Amino acid sequence: MGRLFAIEIIYRGIFQKTLASRMSRAIVLAAHHEGKMGISFGRYGDSPERNGIPAKNFAIVATDELTLQEGMAKYEPKDVDVTICVDDTLCKGVESWAWYGLQPVNRLLKPGGTLIVTSREGPEAIIAMAHRKDSPYQLSILKGTVSFSGLWVYKDDHTDVRILGAIAKILPDLFSLKSVQKAIVDEWKDELKATSAAKSYERTTSITVQPNQGNPEVPYKFDLPKWHEMGEGIAIRSIPAGHKMDDPVSHAHGGFQPDRNPTFKKFSTRTMRPVVNFDTCIKCTLCWLQCPDSCFDVTPEGLYDANMEACCGCGVCEAVCPVKECVTMVNETEFSDNSSQWEDWRKDKEGYKTWLEGKIKSHPERSHGFRYRGQYEEQIPEMLEIAQQK
Amino acid sequence: MAVATVIEDQRKTEETALITGSEAIAVACKLADVDVITAYPIRPYDTVMQYVCKLVANGEMDCEFIVAEGEHSQFEIVKHASACGARVFCGSSGVGWMYAMEALTVTPALRIPMIAMVGNRALDDPGAFGVEHNDALTVRDLGWQLVWVDNAQEALDTALIAYRVAEDRRVFLPCAISCDGAFLTHSQALVKIPLQEKVNEFLPPYNRGDLLLHPDNPITVAPQGNEDWVMEIRRQNYAAMERSYTVIKEAYADFERIFGRSYGNPFFEEYMTDDADIVLMGMGTLSISVKVAIRQMRKEGKRVGFVRMRWFRPFAAEELAKSLQRFAAIGVIDRDYSFGSPYLGGVLAGEVRHALYPGPGKKPPVVDFICGLGGREVTVPDVEKMADAVYNAADGKAQPLTQWIGLRE
Numbered sequence: 001m002g003r004l005f006a007i008e009i010i011y012r013g014i015f016q017k018t019l020a021s022r023m024s025r026a027i028v029l030a031a032h033h034e035g036k037m038g039i040s041f042g043r044y045g046d047s048p049e050r051n052g053i054p055a056k057n058f059a060i061v062a063t064d065e066l067t068l069q070e071g072m073a074k075y076e077p078k079d080v081d082v083t084i085c086v087d088d089t090l091c092k093g094v095e096s097w098a099w100y101g102l103q104p105v106n107r108l109l110k111p112g113g114t115l116i117v118t119s120r121e122g123p124e125a126i127i128a129m130a131h132r133k134d135s136p137y138q139l140s141i142l143k144g145t146v147s148f149s150g151l152w153v154y155k156d157d158h159t160d161v162r163i164l165g166a167i168a169k170i171l172p173d174l175f176s177l178k179s180v181q182k183a184i185v186d187e188w189k190d191e192l193k194a195t196s197a198a199k200s201y202e203r204t205t206s207i208t209v210q211p212n213q214g215n216p217e218v219p220y221k222f223d224l225p226k227w228h229e230m231g232e233g234i235a236i237r238s239i240p241a242g243h244k245m246d247d248p249v250s251h252a253h254g255g256f257q258p259d260r261n262p263t264f265k266k267f268s269t270r271t272m273r274p275v276v277n278f279d280t281c282i283k284c285t286l287c288w289l290q291c292p293d294s295c296f297d298v299t300p301e302g303l304y305d306a307n308m309e310a311c312c313g314c315g316v317c318e319a320v321c322p323v324k325e326c327v328t329m330v331n332e333t334e335f336s337d338n339s340s341q342w343e344d345w346r347k348d349k350e351g352y353k354t355w356l357e358g359k360i361k362s363h364p365e366r367s368h369g370f371r372y373r374g375q376y377e378e379q380i381p382e383m384l385e386i387a388q389q390k
Numbered sequence: 391m392a393v394a395t396v397i398e399d400q401r402k403t404e405e406t407a408l409i410t411g412s413e414a415i416a417v418a419c420k421l422a423d424v425d426v427i428t429a430y431p432i433r434p435y436d437t438v439m440q441y442v443c444k445l446v447a448n449g450e451m452d453c454e455f456i457v458a459e460g461e462h463s464q465f466e467i468v469k470h471a472s473a474c475g476a477r478v479f480c481g482s483s484g485v486g487w488m489y490a491m492e493a494l495t496v497t498p499a500l501r502i503p504m505i506a507m508v509g510n511r512a513l514d515d516p517g518a519f520g521v522e523h524n525d526a527l528t529v530r531d532l533g534w535q536l537v538w539v540d541n542a543q544e545a546l547d548t549a550l551i552a553y554r555v556a557e558d559r560r561v562f563l564p565c566a567i568s569c570d571g572a573f574l575t576h577s578q579a580l581v582k583i584p585l586q587e588k589v590n591e592f593l594p595p596y597n598r599g600d601l602l603l604h605p606d607n608p609i610t611v612a613p614q615g616n617e618d619w620v621m622e623i624r625r626q627n628y629a630a631m632e633r634s635y636t637v638i639k640e641a642y643a644d645f646e647r648i649f650g651r652s653y654g655n656p657f658f659e660e661y662m663t664d665d666a667d668i669v670l671m672g673m674g675t676l677s678i679s680v681k682v683a684i685r686q687m688r689k690e691g692k693r694v695g696f697v698r699m700r701w702f703r704p705f706a707a708e709e710l711a712k713s714l715q716r717f718a719a720i721g722v723i724d725r726d727y728s729f730g731s732p733y734l735g736g737v738l739a740g741e742v743r744h745a746l747y748p749g750p751g752k753k754p755p756v757v758d759f760i761c762g763l764g765g766r767e768v769t770v771p772d773v774e775k776m777a778d779a780v781y782n783a784a785d786g787k788a789q790p791l792t793q794w795i796g797l798r799e
Contacts, residue, residue, distance in 0.1 A: 227621070232601065233502075233611070234500055234611060234615070235500075235609045236611075
């Protein structure tokens with residue numbers, strides 16, 4: 001048997017769909033320049049994709065046809081040489097529409113395999129988000145803002161070719177820089193993109209992540225029932241409507257917390273989350289009313305606490321809130337857990353205020369693509385600055 | 391003519407009416423106190439909706455009677471009504487049944503015990519009105535229970551039995567009752583109308599139980615599911631169809647006990663098979679000419695029998711195989727076609743060969759006859775010709791495995 005390579009691309013559905021498929025396609029084409037063969041495909045179960053839902057693309061490459069068949073005889077690879085994560089917030093875990101339960105971002109990595117992440121963050125922040133793995137693996141960070149190059153708009157920020165150049169460095173047996181540059185020029189007829197790949201090739205480095213590093217949490221799992229254990233008629237029994245909440249300080253009992261699906265958490269869809277200023281909230285109900293995921297819990301005193309088990313990070317609450325900076329969307333990389341902001345505020349109002357101001361100041365909102373004409377041009381200086389950082 | 395044999399004469403208490411097969415089904419709907427009936431006209435099924443209209447207009451029947459804007463909506467409306475706990479009825483014919491196809495596929499998947507009457511009609515084109523069985527047979531793989539009847543009394547009785555079986559919690563699958571267009575839907579015969587109190591005894595109210603779509607029983611029906619769920623869902627329907635076989639037997643036994651009419655083996659009727667050398671097989675009203683021909687042939691010393699399939703789904707394969715192994719050869723009369731199928735035969739012949747294959751014992755040769763398409767008459771001489779071909783098969787003489795009978799050639 002010859003050699004089999006597997007590359008996985010984890011991306012945000014719709015927003016990064018085109019980016020992911022362009023990369024997995026170019027991987028196969030570059031390897032083909034060296035006489036290898038391969039296939040490129042999206043995980044079918046992820047379809048139909050929805051905005052922001054985690055999804056996967058794969059490139060399988062082999063040195064000969066029979067070995068390629070070995071790789072194709074599985075629905076998708078059970079282990080991969082390289083995992084590419086084009087949105088750093090996905091390092092917290094992946095739950096697509098194709099499976100149940102949260103999967104660590106590094107789950108499929110072979111021992112010694114490499115996780116490539118596009119991020120503005122340093123390795124400490126990425127390692128803190130990713131779950132611990134039994135064997136060591138390499139982490140390589142491609143500095144940059146997260147590219148939203150999706151189905152509707154393709155933001156050609158060279159994320160694709162920079163990652164391709166990085167792969168040539170990390171896995172030289174798959175393809176050389178020369179082959180990938182040839183594939184890039186063939187595909188996109190753009191010499192500048194080939195230059196970007198070379199630059200990325202030169203700058204790519206990686207560090208080793210040890211088994212004792214990373215998020216120690218055991219990701220929640222879901223056991224699929226046997227056919228005779230399932231209800232008949234494709235009817236799903238509802239969960240109870242909800243219950244009252246407890247105030248951790250006054251022990252008041254009231255408000256309303258809706259019960260939520262215990263088997264589908266949804267929060268890995270989130271790239272940003274609302275932080276709430278409970279001191280300025282006027283209890284107008286708009287966030288609670290407009291949230292498409294009913295993520296707001298009503299506290300005993302009638303405030304609205306965005307529950308992070310249920311929030312998908314869409315930003316509607318921020319948009320409808322009539323009070324300045326009462327609800328603010330903050331980059332998800334800023335947070336390390338899903339705890340209740342209201343409980344933190346109840347326990348320590350001053351401490352919460354400092355925390356809140358820090359969050360709002362340190363990271364501006366993220367956007368999924370473009371909101372207005374000229375927005376991309378405005379972002380170029382910031383991207384340049386990041387790109388020039390060592 | 392009628393297959394029903396009277397064990398205990400109860401006609402003194404039952405009235406007899408001269409009605410068509412369609413009207414018999416409408417009467418069954420009345421007796422079963424159906425809650426929601428949807429309709430959309432197409433021949434020959436439309437005779438049922440006419441009779442139901444009349445019953446409603448005359449104040450003899452109380453139901454929601456909804457004329458939809460097409461067959462797809464017609465079947466969707468009753469599907470939803472059934473999910474909400476209503477006993478439902480609808481039906482169609484030929485291309486009308488085809489137009490409802492998407493609704494027909496989701497009905498068994500959601501375990502809806504809908505009863506439908508298919509007035510069997512040739513599929514277009516050409517736009518013909520006469521009987522062919524291909525319309526109902528298109529759903530044979532989807533979880534619909536399928537039954538063919540050959541007279542108006544059997545149509546009425548089978549409709550009551552169909553409600554009893556379909557609405558049994560162990561089954562919860564739809565059932566289509568096939569009535570040959572014209573021969574059964576449009577011809578009047580004397581039918582004993584069962585007493586309401588006996589129907590009530592036979593047919594318990596429909597209880598949707600834990601699957602009831604109601605605010606007091608909050609459930610989500612028919613969500614999206616990926617490959618983690620689909621096989622398990624299909625396996626549940628497989629089990630339901632498997633159980634249907636037993637429930638059908640129970641229902642016929644109870645029917646006989648309560649109404650005093652016996653249909654013998656529920657799944658297929660055997661006619662003069664005890665001493666038969668060979669048998670013919672078929673579904674629906676062609677049974678009449680076959681039986682007449684058999685009586686004539688027996689005068690000439692040909693010991694021919696007949697097996698009429700009633701229940702096509704579930705298909706009583708083991709029982710049928712056991713019975714058929716007694717004969718030297720089998721001739722299957724297909725009032726349908728399955729172009730390009732094995733040996734280019736019809737649907738029923740394929741099923742019969744399939745039923746025989748795994749069994750231990752003998753595997754008699756099966757000759758297939760495509761006959762009576764588009765409502766063409768199946769004549770007594772046609773049947774005799776077929777019996778001769780089956781005798782030839784029994785003697786090992788070479789001949790085509792599929793033969794077109796009654797064709798101008």
